[in-house]
Amino acid sequence: MDHATELSKVFRTLFFLVTFTLVWTRDVKPKQELYLPDYRVYHNLSSIQSELENIAYRNPKFIRMDWAYGSRDLRPQMVMRVTNFSSEGWTYTASQSMPRAHNKLKMLLSYGEHAREFLPVESMFHLLKNLTSGLAYPRGSPEESFSRLILSKVDLYIVGIMNPDGRDYLERTENYCWRGTSSGVDLNRNFDWQFGGKGSSSKANDEEYHGERPFSEPECLVLTDLTLKHKFDAFFSLHSGIRQIYVPFADTESKSMKRLPENVDKMLELADRMSHSTQSRFTYGLAHQLNEYTADGTIFDYMAGNRKIPFSLAIELWGEGDREGARCFDLFNPPSEHLHIALRDIHALYQSMFAYLIEWKEEQQAEYTKMDAPTMTLNFLLLGLLLLLFLAVFFHSRFPTCLRLYPKRRVVSIRSLSSTFSAVTLAMRR
Ligand SMILES: *[C@@H]1O[C@H](CO)[C@@H](O)[C@H](O)[C@H]1NC(C)=O
Ligand SMILES: *[C@@H]1O[C@H](CO)[C@@H](O)[C@H](O)[C@H]1NC(C)=O
Ligand SMILES: *[C@@H]1O[C@H](CO)[C@@H](O)[C@H](O)[C@H]1NC(C)=O
Ligand SMILES: [Zn+2]
Numbered sequence: 001m002d003h004a005t006e007l008s009k010v011f012r013t014l015f016f017l018v019t020f021t022l023v024w025t026r027d028v029k030p031k032q033e034l035y036l037p038d039y040r041v042y043h044n045l046s047s048i049q050s051e052l053e054n055i056a057y058r059n060p061k062f063i064r065m066d067w068a069y070g071s072r073d074l075r076p077q078m079v080m081r082v083t084n085f086s087s088e089g090w091t092y093t094a095s096q097s098m099p100r101a102h103n104k105l106k107m108l109l110s111y112g113e114h115a116r117e118f119l120p121v122e123s124m125f126h127l128l129k130n131l132t133s134g135l136a137y138p139r140g141s142p143e144e145s146f147s148r149l150i151l152s153k154v155d156l157y158i159v160g161i162m163n164p165d166g167r168d169y170l171e172r173t174e175n176y177c178w179r180g181t182s183s184g185v186d187l188n189r190n191f192d193w194q195f196g197g198k199g200s201s202s203k204a205n206d207e208e209y210h211g212e213r214p215f216s217e218p219e220c221l222v223l224t225d226l227t228l229k230h231k232f233d234a235f236f237s238l239h240s241g242i243r244q245i246y247v248p249f250a251d252t253e254s255k256s257m258k259r260l261p262e263n264v265d266k267m268l269e270l271a272d273r274m275s276h277s278t279q280s281r282f283t284y285g286l287a288h289q290l291n292e293y294t295a296d297g298t299i300f301d302y303m304a305g306n307r308k309i310p311f312s313l314a315i316e317l318w319g320e321g322d323r324e325g326a327r328c329f330d331l332f333n334p335p336s337e338h339l340h341i342a343l344r345d346i347h348a349l350y351q352s353m354f355a356y357l358i359e360w361k362e363e364q365q366a367e368y369t370k371m372d373a374p375t376m377t378l379n380f381l382l383l384g385l386l387l388l389l390f391l392a393v394f395f396h397s398r399f400p401t402c403l404r405l406y407p408k409r410r411v412v413s414i415r416s417l418s419s420t421f422s423a424v425t426l427a428m429r430r
Pocket of ligand 3: 085086087147151152
């Protein structure tokens with residue numbers, strides 16, 4: 001027992017030391033890069049926009065672009081809704097003659113928050129291409145079935161590139177260390193959840209600069225607005241730099257008070273499922289337990305703590321974490337020639353994410369209908385009783401005497417009243 005605690009102490013100290021030395025490089029000055037993206041493999045900002053537009057244009061029944069949202073410098077954030085638009089709303093099931101509201105799983109994926117993280121955006125293209133090209137395969141083939149399943153069960157909202165100004169700045173300056181918006185604000189510290197805490201910076205040249213005030217950046221609006229308009233079941237903020245899946249909360253206060261989000265068990269279960277879906281090893285856990293450092297004003301904390309979205313996770317899709325000799329592009333993105341292999345592996349994460357959440361949604365609906373069925377029966381029963389009572393009162397006088405609940409009372413009838421009345425008038429005339 002004593003030995004065990006001693007040993008665990010040693011390990012914990014070691015762990016802290018190691019993580020401490022691994023803490024991110026915090027400045028955003030350019031570095032001599034180890035390798036650069038080949039733009040025939042990676043998308044640049046203009047091809048992100050044109051290709052997404054193209055995919056949407058070719059799949060009008062399944063993808064719609066929403067041009068309402070943009071950055072400070074008015075670049076579109078490429079918001080899409082992906083679902084089978086013909087299978088919305090009411091559906092009939094074989095066992096029921098009545099239509100039943102069939103709610104799709106409502107999900108929101110947010111990409112491109114950090115300028116230098118190219119990989120998450122590429123994983124979005126991989127997902128969209130998988131879904132849309134699957135539709136061309138014969139009905140019932142594995143490819144077509146997967147697309148059909150996702151498009152019929154999921155109502156998917158995607159913010160294609162949340163920070164287009166930052167990406168534009170990076171491409172123009174070729175500073176592959178750039179993370180923030182064009183003015184250097186880290187959008188993932190600009191949200192109104194523990195804003196301005198120690199896990200962020202008030203210095204404009206720090207890569208974790210939180211901005212002047214919560215939501216000072218117009219880029220935030222797309223996420224606050226969408227989550228106000230729609231009741232999402234799940235939100236994911238996609239990043240890269242290390243292979244980790246974070247469950248809220250990441251902020252400094254939550255770390256000190258060990259605060260947990262509402263749906264923490266299910267979120268950890270999902271993270272566990274996802275972490276086992278890939279060839280590469282992913283670690284997962286509560287963000288404030290997983291890392292020694294904290295992060296204040298993050299988007300996924302806000303979505304869990306403020307918007308109360310049942311599943312709100314941040315995922316870093318690729319990388320080994322900071323290490324000796326690392327520069328910037330290589331910290332967050334694989335070399336162009338290895339991109340495809342990385343994307344194939346990451347696709348398994350999406351697959352397990354969808355599988356878990358679709359199942360969860362169906363359990364929720366089943367529970368809802370189960371809860372609903374007795375209420376409906378009871379309502380019908382009460383309505384029936386009320387009708388019987390009404391009939392009983394209405395036709396009471398016609399019942400044979402033996403069935404009557406109360407005897408017929410002597411009442412003054414209208415006729416006898418009127419005869420009394422005419423007798424009185426007659427007497428008065430006299
Ligand atoms: C972006 O990449 C495309 C090729 O995919 C290229 O034709 C275009 O010139 C690039 N745009 C910029 C602004 O670099
Ligand atoms: C899309 O992904 C699913 C799940 O990984 C896979 O079964 C399917 O074959 C893929 N479709 C295409 C067209 O590659
Ligand atoms: C989309 O939904 C419609 C209506 O339910 C259905 O007929 C069609 O086959 C669906 N398409 C796909 C690809 O799932
Ligand atoms: Zn990031």
